[in-house]
Amino acid sequence: MGVRLELETLAARAVGTVSRAAGRGGGTTLPGKLLWKADPGAVDALAARLSAGVALVSATNGKTTTTAMAARILAGDHRLAWNRAGANLLSGIASALVAGRGADLGLFEVDEGALPEAIVRTRPRVVSLANLFRDQLDRYGELELIAERWREAVQALSEQAMLVVNADDPVVADLAEGRERSLRFGLDDPRHARPALQHAADSKYCVRCGSPYVYAAAYVGHLGDYACPACGHARPALDVAARDIDLNGLTGSRFRLVSTRGELEVELSLPGLYNVYNATAAASVAFALGAAPAAVRDGLAAFSAAFGRFERIPTGTKSIVVLLIKNPAAANEALRTLETGVPPVLVIALNDAIADGQDVSWIWDVDFEPLLPHAGIVVATGERAAELALRLVHGGLDEERLEVLPDLERALDRGLELVEAGTDLVILPTYTAMLALRGILTSRGVVRPYWDGAPS
Amino acid sequence: MRIRIGHLYPDYLNIYADRGNIAVLARRAGLRGHELELEAIGLGDSLEPGAHDLLYVGGGQDREQMLIAPDLAEKGASIREAVERGAALLAVCGGYQLLGRGYRGRDGALMPGAALFAHETVAGTSRMIGDVLLDCELEPGMRRPLAGFENHAGRTLLDAGAEPLGRVVHGFGNDGESGYEGCRLERAVGTYLHGPLLPRNPWLADWLLEQALGHASGDDPPMLAALPDELEQEAFRVAAERAKTRGGRR
Numbered sequence: 042m043g044v045r046l047e048l049e050t051l052a053a054r055a056v057g058t059v060s061r062a063a064g065r066g067g068g069t070t071l072p073g074k075l076l077w078k079a080d081p082g083a084v085d086a087l088a089a090r091l092s093a094g095v096a097l098v099s100a101t102n103g104k105t106t107t108t109a110m111a112a113r114i115l116a117g118d119h120r121l122a123w124n125r126a127g128a129n130l131l132s133g134i135a136s137a138l139v140a141g142r143g144a145d146l147g148l149f150e151v152d153e154g155a156l157p158e159a160i161v162r163t164r165p166r167v168v169s170l171a172n173l174f175r176d177q178l179d180r181y182g183e184l185e186l187i188a189e190r191w192r193e194a195v196q197a198l199s200e201q202a203m204l205v206v207n208a209d210d211p212v213v214a215d216l217a218e219g220r221e222r223s224l225r226f227g228l229d230d231p232r233h234a235r236p237a238l239q240h241a242a243d244s245k246y247c248v249r250c251g252s253p254y255v256y257a258a259a260y261v262g263h264l265g266d267y268a269c270p271a272c273g274h275a276r277p278a279l280d281v282a283a284r285d286i287d288l289n290g291l292t293g294s295r296f297r298l299v300s301t302r303g304e305l306e307v308e309l310s311l312p313g314l315y316n317v318y319n320a321t322a323a324a325s326v327a328f329a330l331g332a333a334p335a336a337v338r339d340g341l342a343a344f345s346a347a348f349g350r351f352e353r354i355p356t357g358t359k360s361i362v363v364l365l366i367k368n369p370a371a372a373n374e375a376l377r378t379l380e381t382g383v384p385p386v387l388v389i390a391l392n393d394a395i396a397d398g399q400d401v402s403w404i405w406d407v408d409f410e411p412l413l414p415h416a417g418i419v420v421a422t423g424e425r426a427a428e429l430a431l432r433l434v435h436g437g438l439d440e441e442r443l444e445v446l447p448d449l450e451r452a453l454d455r456g457l458e459l460v461e462a463g464t465d466l467v468i469l470p471t472y473t474a475m476l477a478l479r480g481i482l483t484s485r486g487v488v489r490p491y492w493d494g495a496p497s
Numbered sequence: 498m499r500i501r502i503g504h505l506y507p508d509y510l511n512i513y514a515d516r517g518n519i520a521v522l523a524r525r526a527g528l529r530g531h532e533l534e535l536e537a538i539g540l541g542d543s544l545e546p547g548a549h550d551l552l553y554v555g556g557g558q559d560r561e562q563m564l565i566a567p568d569l570a571e572k573g574a575s576i577r578e579a580v581e582r583g584a585a586l587l588a589v590c591g592g593y594q595l596l597g598r599g600y601r602g603r604d605g606a607l608m609p610g611a612a613l614f615a616h617e618t619v620a621g622t623s624r625m626i627g628d629v630l631l632d633c634e635l636e637p638g639m640r641r642p643l644a645g646f647e648n649h650a651g652r653t654l655l656d657a658g659a660e661p662l663g664r665v666v667h668g669f670g671n672d673g674e675s676g677y678e679g680c681r682l683e684r685a686v687g688t689y690l691h692g693p694l695l696p697r698n699p700w701l702a703d704w705l706l707e708q709a710l711g712h713a714s715g716d717d718p719p720m721l722a723a724l725p726d727e728l729e730q731e732a733f734r735v736a737a738e739r740a741k742t743r744g745g746r747r
Contacts, residue, residue: 183512183559184558185558185560243558246560246564399627399646399739399743400626400646400691400692401692402646402691403514404514405514405516405517405693406511406516425735427735428696428697428732428736431696431697431728431729432696434524435517435520435524436520445728445731
């Protein structure tokens with residue numbers, strides 16, 4: 042095994058270099074794909090060599106950011122094998138294992154559907170499960186289906202493994218029910234509760250008896266402090282809690298992280314309540330791996346945004362802020378962070394490739410309504426620009442304030458033309474539109490290609 | 498004129514952007530000087546035949562559908578009477594299935610439905626997912642295309658003599674084999690197509706509004722004035738193109 046593995050690893054590494062040199066998308070999955078095809082068992086063997094073990098992070102929303110935050114915290118004490126470019130299938134994990142020569146700790150974000158196999162192959166020390174939202178039903182199927190597969194996957198975990206769950210998500214929290222080695226995180230600050238469950242809220246019926254939950258506080262979608270009035274099933278006690286949260290518009294937030302490891306004042310340069318969730322999840326993963334509280338605090342404070350996740354990109358006298366929208370819950374939270382200061386010009390890009398979801402109906406589940414009366418001009422772009430434009434018109438956007446430009450590059454330039462010097466152009470793209478946008482900005486020399494050390 | 502819409506189980510059945518269909522009905526009614534009155538009909542609420550000009554039933558995830566199915570079956574007689582008395586109805590995906598005689602699971606057991614449409618749905622092993630294009634003729638000589646997205650494991654089998662909503666041009670349709678999609682009974686339409694369906698198919702929205710206005714006034718359905726619909730046509734064009742290039746692939 043040993044010799045063969047070395048050779049395969051070497052070959053895979055060589056392909057990665059060639060792929061990067063040829064400028065083909067960074068080669069983030071190519072070498073792994075090669076290895077994964079040639080010998081799937083190599084993943085098991087490479088993972089088993091990591092002396093500090095493996096941690097897996099999965100969720101519908103926030104897994105890239107959460108994993109990157111955890112990496113920032115853990116990088117001081119460990120050499121990481123980490124799938125930082127977001128290639129989160131088994132082939133992507135294989136790539137990160139190949140690239141992470143000399144690593145002692147594997148830190149991997151994992152696609153929801155790939156989690157069961159990732160657990161079997163990498164035998165993780167820590168698994169973090171943060172949320173399940175409806176997402177691209179044409180691709181993943183219904184939420185219940187994923188939950189069922191997660192339930193089976195968790196049962197395959199070794200008894201020593203620590204299961205980190207978001208207590209605020211009833212379906213996810215239930216996965217840790219009765220498990221000794223588990224850590225429950227959540228938010229505890231009803232000042233930030235939404236007055237009502239959002240339109241697209243999932244899992245709002247009791248996992249035990251099917252009655253509607255009553256929420257003492259609903260924070261993001263169906264995440265919150267819930268209780269069933271019929272059978273009494275309720276959010277479990279929090280082991281790691283974010284309290285006294287101060288949101289500071291688009292610039293960031295502060296909160297107090299309370300756990301058995303003491304209390305920490307956390308400063309985050311990422312906005313929005315959902316990033317407080319991501320940070321709390323990352324801190325829980327780090328605690329489960331034995332990180333010191335000071336490392337958690339410093340790692341989170343030093344963390345900066347990645348492309349498509351609130352990174353501010355200067356271009357001439359204006360800046361571009363890109364917020365990925367990939368499903369109703371993520372889009373609602375992106376829009377919510379804009380509510381405090383609605384930008385005068387907004388570019389929204391809707392594509393319908395497989396990675397975006399071929400079924401575009403999800404845009405009707407996004408709560409655009411609170412934003413639209415305050416937006417100046419909205420440019421609808423992407424392959425399904427007309428469909429998006431119809432959504433916005435029916436959401437109350439005046440047709441005089443709407444421009445429809447299916448070509449992304451033209452829409453970008455139109456947006457830049459419309460914003461005043463010294464202000465931000467906010468762009469909300471779906472996944473492939475975000476990649477295309479990144480390509481345009483890279484070719485203009487505005488952002489670096491992502492394999493060149495830039496965070497993703 | 499006031500159009501009264503009864504929206505069944507909006508808290509449970511809302512997965513495929515059903516509020517988009519309602520928003521289109523409201524906007525297109527408003528642009529013609531009519532007003533939409535929306536009533537949510539939930540678990541245990543009574544449904545008075547004749548009290549609504551149009552009934553709407555959306556789609557839900559399996560779990561939500563299980564939670565409302567017995568209640569919907571109980572409302573079956575009222576729904577059948579409402580449609581007999583001339584109310585319009587639109588049912589999408591799960592709502593369409595549950596308005597048939599029932600859903601037969603893989604174990605052979607039948608979960609009863611509201612028995613409005615003459616069909617039965619049988620659980621399938623693979624899902625039928627993708628863009629769809631239909632050719633419809635709801636009124637003699639009025640042939641119209643309909644573009645939407647389907648995502649269903651159930652195979653819906655129409656009884657002999659039951660009228661489908663349309664012929665499948667691209668996509669799977671009711672069962673992936675018959676070449677037909679949806680079901681139509683008087684002023685009631687059931688379909689797997691979402692997207693949502695009405696924004697990109699304004700002619701169907703107008704047909705439903707006309708039927709609802711006919712019910713409200715007790716006269717023949719009026720003819721609504723045409724609207725410019727430029728965005729609607731463009732959205733339809735792209736959706737129809739998608740059905741042609743990638744509909745009905747397993």
